Amino acid sequence: MTAEAHEIYALLAAPLFAVGLVGVFACRHFLKKIIAAKILGASAFLLLIALAARDHGEGPDPVPHAMVITGIVVAVSAAAFALTLARRIWQETGQSGFGEKP
């Protein structure tokens, strides 16, 4: 495993974060907002793991790995909750985004 590979993924985290953050605000539909938030989260995980691997080379640091595994499960439960809210709003009002005319 070369050091360069981790640099690539660490650098990938930057545009991913930007895309996700802008997406959270710019996308209208709830579903897309949720997807944007998930991409945002994925970029943070990516950075954690990539930096852990960069600083250690052989034998990755188990602490960030454990954190990311926990994070993935937490992120998915948050996404499930957000989806439920979005679906309820859609069923009650017919709105699929904020500030939409029903």
Place this chain on the structure above:
Amino acid sequence: MQVFYLLLGAFLLANLAAALLRVIRGPGTADRLMTAQLFGTTGVAVLLLLAEAMEAAALRDTALVFVLLAVLIVAAFTRTEGTEERRPAGKGS
């Protein structure tokens, strides 16, 4: 040999990238889902190649999970579409 496996993996990735055109063009959802399926199969192949290239046997378990759950997405889609039509309730109360 390691280099060969990685090279082959990169080729399969390029394959995936090309297949994305079908997701973008559609026309139907079924067409698009087909590509998600392709991602599954090719992903398994890439994982197995990586397991060999990086000498990380644990990646084979990842591939196993990939392939076990490959059917879920499409099954969820056809089950969702198969259920009878229900309109969203009480628009604007």
Place this chain on the structure above:
Amino acid sequence: MTISEGVTLILCLAGAVFFLAGTVGLLRFPDFFSRLHALTKADTLGLGLIVLGLMLQVGSIAAALKLLLIWVLALLASTTVCHLLGNYELSRSSGGEKRKAGS
């Protein structure tokens, strides 16, 4: 390079060719069913060849059997997915809605 490595090389390359064929079919075939046909069959065969090639290289029998299991499961998944998608498209096109042929 040993003989087994050579065989692996050839098998994996052949697998890659089938993956390529599947993708070309997915992109170039005019209607849904031929695309489905091209994709699900070519890819499973490609995966099978790669699995076969890699089986020669893994050290233990257990690992080789795991690879085989992965391929068998891929066959099952691919078949099921093919059936489900085909069925869906068929019922949709015969259910009054006109199927859009090609892209």
Place this chain on the structure above:
Amino acid sequence: MNPVAVGFDGLLALLILFLAVRALTAPGLQQPVILFIAFGLAMALAWARMRAPDVALAEAAIGTGLLGVLLIDSLGLFTRSKSETPPQPRRSRAASILAVGTTLLLAGGLGFAILAMPEAEGLAAAAAEKLGASGVDHPVTAVLLNFRSFDTWLEIGVLLIAMWGLFCAGGREGFAPRATEARPGTVLGGTVQSLLPLVLLVGIYLLWLGKVDSGGAFQAGVVLGAAGILLRLGGLGFPDWLRPWLVRTLLLFGFAFMLLVGLSALFAGAAFLEYPPTLAGPLILAVELAATLSIGFTLYCFFTYLFDLRIHPATASSES
């Protein structure tokens, strides 16, 4: 150093970035959802490349198993009874330029910051040093269930709260137990029948593997949850014998069990959730088992609750 490796990683990184951008800019909902599922699969490959098979396992099982299925299910809800792309006002040119500009600026700034980030010691050495006393041989499992078991406990708490949130936001507390609607003889039914034992086996295998290698409670829990989803999709409804009190017990089980273990450690004079080294192995196994059950069951409930809710909405006006 190795141009082929750099080529592979570069290609994968570009693919991931393209999938993310396209998932958010594509019209309609189908493309974004399917591209996002592909994004998850590509991320799993990236984890594999970074020698994080534990993370790759979790991502693969969540991405293909749970989240993808939830999104596809929601897709059916949102695209129904309206045209596929609801008429939306076109975004003005200025707004698009603003969005692209902000993205580029943010990406550039963050990229610069990441490159400038100093190397850190990390905790790998500390974790490796204490591994002998943790009761397991796999460092990631040791961190999850011994060194940082407090995080894991709270994380199971988050799952519990999320399920609670689902009950509140969904408008119906609990499930609608219905008889099996299995359709014997269908291809999907047959596949589920042959896959299910294997999925369960792999779940248990992963749980067992966590002691020595990549695997453990989270991955096993996610796989077991996916097994439940498979069953639901195969036609088996929420089982009748799962009475509400049993559902609550199962949801609470992992959290309560870890709390009990933690408190008993506290009364024994140790810190909260501190295991005595001699008992660490068996205790971790017990905690893992409880955590796996709870995680798996909660994830299954996420899906089943939403799936049933879509078919049988809770709101009175749509009851038929």
